[in-house]
Structure formats: structure tokens, C-alpha cells
Amino acid sequence: MYRIFPARSFAYLVAMLAVGVFLAIELVTDAFGIEVRILAIPGIVWGILLALSFNPIWRPVWAFTKSVPWLPDLNEKVFPDLNGEWDMKLESNWSRQEQLLDAACEGSKTFDPRTCDADELAPLKSMNLKAAIEQSWWSIKITVTNLAADSPIKESKTFIVMPRRKTANEPASLCYFYDQTNDTDNQADDPVFSAAACLTYSGDRDRLEGTFWTARQWRRAINTAGRMVLTR
DSSP: OGGGSOHHHHHHHHHHHHHHHHHHHHHHHHHHOOOOOGGGHHHHHHHHHHHHHSHHHHHHHHHHHHHOTTSOOHHHHTOOOOOEEEEEEEEETHHHHHHHHHHHHHSSOOOOTTTSOGGGSOOOEEEEEEEEEEEOSSOEEEEEEOTTOOSSEEEEEEEEEEEEOOOSSSOOEEEEEEEEEEOOOOTTSOSEEEEEEEEEEETTTTEEEEEEEEOTTGGGTOOOEEEEEEEO
């Protein structure tokens, strides 16, 4: 999550903490006569930053600012706390890939997805999965499992996740790459392949939504894409 801040923001934060610690040391020295060496300031600053990065500390702070009207909501101002279990709905264009393949095999049937009417396209294939998000200041991990085992999808795990902070024109979002594993006995299929997704976060609905793309069977030009919605 630290990636949402430019490097200069950390420089400002460290400088402000150093000044604050120095003033606190001066106050303690004057009030109680306790001597604290100035050389201890870098270690104290580092300890404070490290403590604030722990989930048991920053997550309650995030929750507190969300519940107090007169405080800035850090879920809005910084980045949302996405930790937890999510219901994932996947809508894949695989059904339309099959529609195109069937038309090619039949020969007598013509079907051109570039020019046909929208109502001629097969409905997107819908799947319900479970996702778990583990978020800290140092990393974000997303694991997806198919508990119902009602599709070839077995699981997926992220290996790169890039959070993007909310701006005046764009909501907070996640872009990530993952490896997906499928249970398949089709020799022409890929049991493991890479994929990517980009999701935007809606705070009002506590929902992540966006599109995904996979490299599944890309050599045969039938790699899939679709829509992904996560609700907590």
C-alpha cells in the first residue's frame, strides 16, 4: 500500500516525525529531567513508522476515522481497507468463444462477432467464486478459490498488485497480475496460465468491479476476458 504515495511524501513524513520527536524529547527533558540523546531520534522515528505499518494498529485507526463524522475518512483520503472475504462474480466471454468455434465447425452456419447484433451474442458465462484479500502497508495478496467446483477454475493467486490512490477524477483501484490454475483433462487447454485484472473500488457499495484478461490458450487465439465483481 505504500506505493500509493510518491517518495517525497515519505521524506516529508520522516522530517515531520523527526521534528515532533525532537520537540517531545525537549519537553520530557525540561519537565522530568530525563535525558534522551539526540542520536536516538532516527531509531525512534523508525520505530514509530514500523509500528504504524502493523495491521493491528492502522486498521483500527482506519475504522475509527470512518465512524467519526468530524475526522477525515482515511478509507477515502488514503486508501480503503480491503482485508477480508469477498464474494466474486465472474462473467467470461468463453461462451462467445464457443459460439464462434461452433459456427466455424459447422461450416454452413455464419457468425461474425464483429458485425452481428448484440442480441445474437451468447450470454456471458457466469461463475461464483470466493476471494480473500490480505492487505498490509507492504503488500496486497488476493487468493481466489472455487468452493463449488462448478467450473474448471480451481484457484488463482496474485504475484503483483498495484494499488492506485483516489484522485479528483478516478476512484481508488487495483491493478494486478495473477496465476490461475484450472482442473482440466483437455490436452488442448492450459492448466496454468497468467492473467491480469483492473478493478475500481466503490465505497458506497463496498465493491470492487472491473475487467480481466487471461493468456489461456492464447496460441490458439481463444484467450478469455470478462467482467469481475467482488462484494464483501
